[in-house]
Amino acid sequence: MRVLIRDVPANVGSTVTVSGWIHRIRELGAVSFVLVRDRTGIVQVVYEGGVEFTLESVVTIFGDVVENPKAPGGFEVKATHTDVLAPAVADLPIAVNQDPDAVGIDAILDNRIVSLRNPKIRSIFTVQSTILRLFAEFLRSEQFTEIKTSKLIGTGTEGGTGLFSVQYFDDTVYLAQSPQFYKQTMVASGLERVFEIGAAYRAEKHDTPRHLNEYVSLDVEMAFIENENDLMDLECRLLQHIVAGVNTEHHDILESWGIEPVDPEAIERIPRISHDDAKEIVSTALGRRVFELNPESERVLSDWARTEHGIDAVFVHGFPRKKRPFYTYPDGLKTRSFDLIFRGLEITTGGQRIHEYAMLRDTLPKFGLTENGLADYMQIFRYGCPPHGGFAIGLERLTQKLLGLQNVKEASLFPRDRRRTRP
Amino acid sequence: MRVLIRDVPANVGSTVTVSGWIHRIRELGAVSFVLVRDRTGIVQVVYEGGVEFTLESVVTIFGDVVENPKAPGGFEVKATHTDVLAPAVADLPIAVNQDPDAVGIDAILDNRIVSLRNPKIRSIFTVQSTILRLFAEFLRSEQFTEIKTSKLIGTGTEGGTGLFSVQYFDDTVYLAQSPQFYKQTMVASGLERVFEIGAAYRAEKHDTPRHLNEYVSLDVEMAFIENENDLMDLECRLLQHIVAGVNTEHHDILESWGIEPVDPEAIERIPRISHDDAKEIVSTALGRRVFELNPESERVLSDWARTEHGIDAVFVHGFPRKKRPFYTYPDGLKTRSFDLIFRGLEITTGGQRIHEYAMLRDTLPKFGLTENGLADYMQIFRYGCPPHGGFAIGLERLTQKLLGLQNVKEASLFPRDRRRTRP
Numbered sequence: 120m121r122v123l124i125r126d127v128p129a130n131v132g133s134t135v136t137v138s139g140w141i142h143r144i145r146e147l148g149a150v151s152f153v154l155v156r157d158r159t160g161i162v163q164v165v166y167e168g169g170v171e172f173t174l175e176s177v178v179t180i181f182g183d184v185v186e187n188p189k190a191p192g193g194f195e196v197k198a199t200h201t202d203v204l205a206p207a208v209a210d211l212p213i214a215v216n217q218d219p220d221a222v223g224i225d226a227i228l229d230n231r232i233v234s235l236r237n238p239k240i241r242s243i244f245t246v247q248s249t250i251l252r253l254f255a256e257f258l259r260s261e262q263f264t265e266i267k268t269s270k271l272i273g274t275g276t277e278g279g280t281g282l283f284s285v286q287y288f289d290d291t292v293y294l295a296q297s298p299q300f301y302k303q304t305m306v307a308s309g310l311e312r313v314f315e316i317g318a319a320y321r322a323e324k325h326d327t328p329r330h331l332n333e334y335v336s337l338d339v340e341m342a343f344i345e346n347e348n349d350l351m352d353l354e355c356r357l358l359q360h361i362v363a364g365v366n367t368e369h370h371d372i373l374e375s376w377g378i379e380p381v382d383p384e385a386i387e388r389i390p391r392i393s394h395d396d397a398k399e400i401v402s403t404a405l406g407r408r409v410f411e412l413n414p415e416s417e418r419v420l421s422d423w424a425r426t427e428h429g430i431d432a433v434f435v436h437g438f439p440r441k442k443r444p445f446y447t448y449p450d451g452l453k454t455r456s457f458d459l460i461f462r463g464l465e466i467t468t469g470g471q472r473i474h475e476y477a478m479l480r481d482t483l484p485k486f487g488l489t490e491n492g493l494a495d496y497m498q499i500f501r502y503g504c505p506p507h508g509g510f511a512i513g514l515e516r517l518t519q520k521l522l523g524l525q526n527v528k529e530a531s532l533f534p535r536d537r538r539r540t541r542p
Numbered sequence: 543m544r545v546l547i548r549d550v551p552a553n554v555g556s557t558v559t560v561s562g563w564i565h566r567i568r569e570l571g572a573v574s575f576v577l578v579r580d581r582t583g584i585v586q587v588v589y590e591g592g593v594e595f596t597l598e599s600v601v602t603i604f605g606d607v608v609e610n611p612k613a614p615g616g617f618e619v620k621a622t623h624t625d626v627l628a629p630a631v632a633d634l635p636i637a638v639n640q641d642p643d644a645v646g647i648d649a650i651l652d653n654r655i656v657s658l659r660n661p662k663i664r665s666i667f668t669v670q671s672t673i674l675r676l677f678a679e680f681l682r683s684e685q686f687t688e689i690k691t692s693k694l695i696g697t698g699t700e701g702g703t704g705l706f707s708v709q710y711f712d713d714t715v716y717l718a719q720s721p722q723f724y725k726q727t728m729v730a731s732g733l734e735r736v737f738e739i740g741a742a743y744r745a746e747k748h749d750t751p752r753h754l755n756e757y758v759s760l761d762v763e764m765a766f767i768e769n770e771n772d773l774m775d776l777e778c779r780l781l782q783h784i785v786a787g788v789n790t791e792h793h794d795i796l797e798s799w800g801i802e803p804v805d806p807e808a809i810e811r812i813p814r815i816s817h818d819d820a821k822e823i824v825s826t827a828l829g830r831r832v833f834e835l836n837p838e839s840e841r842v843l844s845d846w847a848r849t850e851h852g853i854d855a856v857f858v859h860g861f862p863r864k865k866r867p868f869y870t871y872p873d874g875l876k877t878r879s880f881d882l883i884f885r886g887l888e889i890t891t892g893g894q895r896i897h898e899y900a901m902l903r904d905t906l907p908k909f910g911l912t913e914n915g916l917a918d919y920m921q922i923f924r925y926g927c928p929p930h931g932g933f934a935i936g937l938e939r940l941t942q943k944l945l946g947l948q949n950v951k952e953a954s955l956f957p958r959d960r961r962r963t964r965p
Contacts, residue, residue, distance in 0.1 A: 121766065138766055140732060140926060158685070158734040175926040205897055207926035232921040235731040244733070248688040252678070262581070265671040267758045267937070269956040270693075270741055273964050284709045285717065287755075288747070292963050294708065301956060304965070308658040309563060310667070311581040318693055318741065324711070332710075335690045343544065343561055474628055495965035498655040503563060503598040503630035514690070533692040533724060540715050541696050542727070542918035 121179075125159035128194045130184045137162065137196060138179045138204070140236070141172055143216050153198075154191070154216075155180060156238065163187075163195040175207035175215060175236065224526050231533060231542050242372045243530055247518045249368055250361055251316060254337050254512075257360040261353075263312040263339070268301035270294055270318055274492070283322045283332075294320035297511060299446070300496050302340035303472060307504040311342040316514075326537040328526040329414065329464060331515060333535040339469075340509030347448075347455040347471050350508050351391060351434050354459065354467060359383045365521055378523035385430040393437040394453070418463035432461040445486035446472045446479070448508070455508070462520040469510025476500040544602075548582035551617045553607045560585065560619060561602045561627070563659070564595055566639050576621075577614070577639075578603060579661065586610075586618040598630035598638060598659065647949050654956060654965050665795045666953055670941045672791055673784055674739060677760050677935075680783040684776075686735040686762070691724035693717055693741055697915070706745045706755075717743035720934060722869070723919050725763035726895060730927040734765040739937075749960040751949040752837065752887060754938060756958040762892075763932030770871075770878040770894050773931050774814060774857050777882065777890060782806045788944055801946035808853040816860040817876070841886035855884040868909035869895045869902070871931070878931070885943040892933025899923040 122135040139157035151166040155178065164180055172178060182196040213226055215236045227234045234240055255265060271285060271292045282293040298315050305313045319336040339357075344350060363383040366373070373380050392400070394412070400423050401409045401416040409416060412435065425431035436457040440449055448455040448471035456470030473479045479500050480490060490497055518530040528534040533542060545558040562580035574589040578601065587603055595601060605619040636649055638659045650657045657663055678688060694708060694715045705716040721738050728736045742759040762780075767773060786806040789796070796803050815823070817835070823846050824832045824839040832839060835858065848854035859880040863872055871878040871894035879893030896902045902923055903913060913920055941953035951957040956965060 138928070156732060158732055177926040177928045204928055205899070205923070205926045208899075208924050211925060232727050232730075232918060233925060235727065236925075238732070241731055241733065244689065244728075245687060247690070251688050251690075252682065255675070255678070259675065264668060265674050266667065266955060267670070267674075267741075269756055269954075269958055271756055271958050271963060286707045286709075287958075287963060288745070288960060290963055300965075304655050304658065305667075305955070307655075308664055309579060309581055309661070310664065316739070318690075322711070333692055333694055476628070476631075495655060498965075500628070501631050502634060502656060502659075503596075503600045503628045505561070505600045505627055531692075532689060532728070535692055535694050535710075537711060540694060540710060540713055542723075542921075 123159045124155070124157045124162045127162050127184055127196065128192065131186055131194060132184065134181065134183050134199070135196065136179060136181050137164070139177070141174050141176045141178060141207075144170060144172075144174060146170065155196075161191065161238075163190040163192075164198050165195055166198050166201075170201075172201070172203050173207045173209045174211060176203055177205040177207075178203050224528065228528060228534060228539065235532070239375055240529075242369075242375065243518060243522060243524070244532060246365060246369050246372055246522060247514065247530065249365060250514065250518060250521070253361040253364040254357070255314070255316070257357050258312075258314045258339065261312065263314045263341075264305075264310045266298075266301070266305050266310075266313045266315050267317065268295075268298045268305075268315060270320070272300075281322045283320050296321055297336060298338050299444075300499075302338055302509055303446075303496075303504070303507070304499050306340050306342045306507045306509075307499045307502075311505070312340075314339045319511075324537060328528070329516075331527055331531055331534055331536065334516075334531065335514035337512040337514055337517075338509065339511070340507060342505040342507040344471060344506055344508050347436060347457055347469070347508060348391075350469050350471070350510055351436075351457060351459075354469070354510055354512075355386050355389060359386045361517075362386065362521070373522070376522045376524075378521070381521070382430070385428075386432070388428045388430055389432045389434055389459075390424055390428050391434040391436055391457075394435055394439065395437065397433075397435045414464075417460045417465055420460055421463040431463070432459065434459050443470065445482055445488060448473050449478075449482075457510075459510075461517075462523075464516055464520055466516045466520060467510050467512050469508065471506070471508035474500065474504045474506050476504075546582045547578070547580045547585045550585050550607055550619065551615065554609055554617060555607065557604065557606050557622070558619065559602060559604055560587070562600070564597050564599045564601060564630075567593060567595075567597060569593065578619075584614065584661075586613040586615075587621050588618055589621050589624075593624075595624070595626050596630045596632045597634060599626055600628040600630075601626050647951065651951060651957060651962065658955070662798055663952075665792075665798065666941060666945060666947070667955060669788060669792050669795055669945060670937065670953065672788060673937065673941060673944070676784045676787040677780070678737070678739070680780050681735075681737045681762065684735065686737045686764075687728075687733045689721075689724070689728050689733075689736045689738050690740065691718075691721045691728075691738060693743070695723075696918075704745045706743050719744055720759060721761050722867075723922075725761055725932060726869075726919075726927070726930070727922050729763050729765045729930045729932075730922045730925075734928070735763075737762050742934075747960060751951070752939075754950055754954055754957055754959065757939075757954065758937035760935040760937050760940075761932065762934070763930060765928040765930040767894060767929055767931050770859060770880055770892070770931060771814075773892050773894070773933055774859075774880060774882075777892070777933055777935075778809050778812060782809045784940075785809065785944070796945070799945045799947075801944070804944070805853070808851075809855070811851045811853055812855045812857055812882075813847055813851050814857040814859055814880075817858055817862065817865075818860065820856075820858045837887075840883045840888055843883050844886040854886070855882065857882055866893065868905055868911060871896050872901075872905075880933075882933075882935075884940075885946075887939055887943055889939045889943060890933050890935045892931065894929070894931035897923060897927045897929050899927075 142156040143154040182198040424433040459467035515530040565579040566577040605621040844854040847856040882890035938953040
């Protein structure tokens, strides 16, 4: 019966069976020290003489657990017998047992199948799995229903640009940029509160550390709101739940990445500033007039919020109409919309949506759209839709920022960018 | 402050605010009875005289809660004031407040945006949301990690047929048929146990009540198994958890669909029969020799299992090599693979995978494949991969069968088939 490595210390004085990967080999002639890795940890195994297996081979080891203050964790296994379940070829393209900080992002991604074996790299996805759980857990506790909607659509949510086309039998369809229309359908259907965890696609040509062409969108939509403040309130409570959970469950991983945990209490202090005020703050900080918020501005605003409010996050609301999609609820020349900038990066876009049929119909021409072209979408509003809004968090960006990663691609198991379609 | 409809009875004698959709209107001259629907239920609202709103309009009603044994649920709201938040146009393409059994599947799907408002139709997706939660909940309790992998791949998992192609900048890529290679990568990475909830695509031309061209695949993969029995054991425990949860939380929905709940205890009795024995059983039942298991056979096998074992589900294992993908672990001319047939429909395909590099290399030519063509995949095994296997459950098929729906498309919010790419 296999004993997991984290349970080895509880078996001191006993004979155990341990299975895992050969993580490190140190042959000293009379004795060899071998580190073995499984999903729960790493243990030292001691062999008399040399060993005949290679790094990364998968083994099952039978041996006796003894205390040894010099061994990692204070315990080791004295091997009596070893079965090699799967030998590894000795030409690893990158080292698995070294700090990945010494390896460039391209080497890590080009050799993804091997680099994901590195415990520190893999730990990113342990945290990501927890984020997925905490996101759903919080929303379910607030009576949200999880939905799964099609990613193959006739036209884009935000117009026809930036779409990947799919040959669908004799038709051409597109990969969805967001589940926006479907979220709204389900709000109007009477579910009122829905969330979706699903892939989103952007055919954007730029290849930057901020962008992925395929990412996981954590989408939320809620009916019977007053305005966008209800959504920011909801997102704060959601982020508190996520941050508190990650801090508690993955303290060791945060530490290994050298990142300070976010204080869940501080999330209540995230300032909410208008788009106009944000431009003022950035202009003042940079000593020159800015007319748009760009990546540099996002970093400046985060720094400002950390100094002024003790948390490097800021909600920017009141974006001008022409900067937001047609379905955004207007407020004069502005909109009831917001972004959340966290640690220098926009991780959320959200807002109240237009729910009145007549208002939507009058809005379409201003965006070069027609009622005919959006016939299915218009049905949502033709038959009574409550006031509503929502937001979406990029899973990889949130993961990146919680762990302090340099590049969002590090937070995607198999990232897709301009050049990268494999593995 | 809005009161949810399920909480109306607790407010008898008080004035409440209720928000929702106009579900039914009965005008009797001196008085009108109106049913109002929100995400938690339906309540009767009484108006003096006639009413001026239409079916499906979204309203906020202020009124007094009184007991009335004749009202649905024993309570009603005497309206004092009503705000129409969003009026509905009075040309509903299909009735929202009638039993959907009277409406054909095409009318339901062609008018999906309206038909999803029907409480009975919507209840399918309430159950589906719970299945998603229970699936993840069980696997997490067994130390599985949730992963999200790319759906844009260079080549198909099971060869190049049945793939939708995507124009990806200057390249052509394909929509993934399954996350098979990525699940195996993550098992070999050291996570050992992974699951993924994600879209899967099959460019199959047939348009049947069993098929979707886009579906949600509930994927599981696990290391350090002995053989395929470990996987069937795991799936039984998983299904027990799902079924027990659905029975407890959605007893009323199961009843409204007229379907008998599955007994979680009976899942332990699901028989495991070989592919050869399955053909024998079907041949005997039909009085003629069958050489393949087809949809008719699946119904026969379910009936047989119900008669013999008290549950209409059966695992069929030991499929011939030529009927399974190249990566299936061989067992002579057979394989360590299985299907689960539930209520006459295959809802799972699974099996142990080849983990030995040399065995896999020798297998490729038999399937017309080359090591070069699968260079990324071969890396998983080149560097040591534990014995492992997994399975996938079709979310829509499982939902369909738990509720006794006639057509799998009913269990997809926005189904994609040969003809259907909208809404």
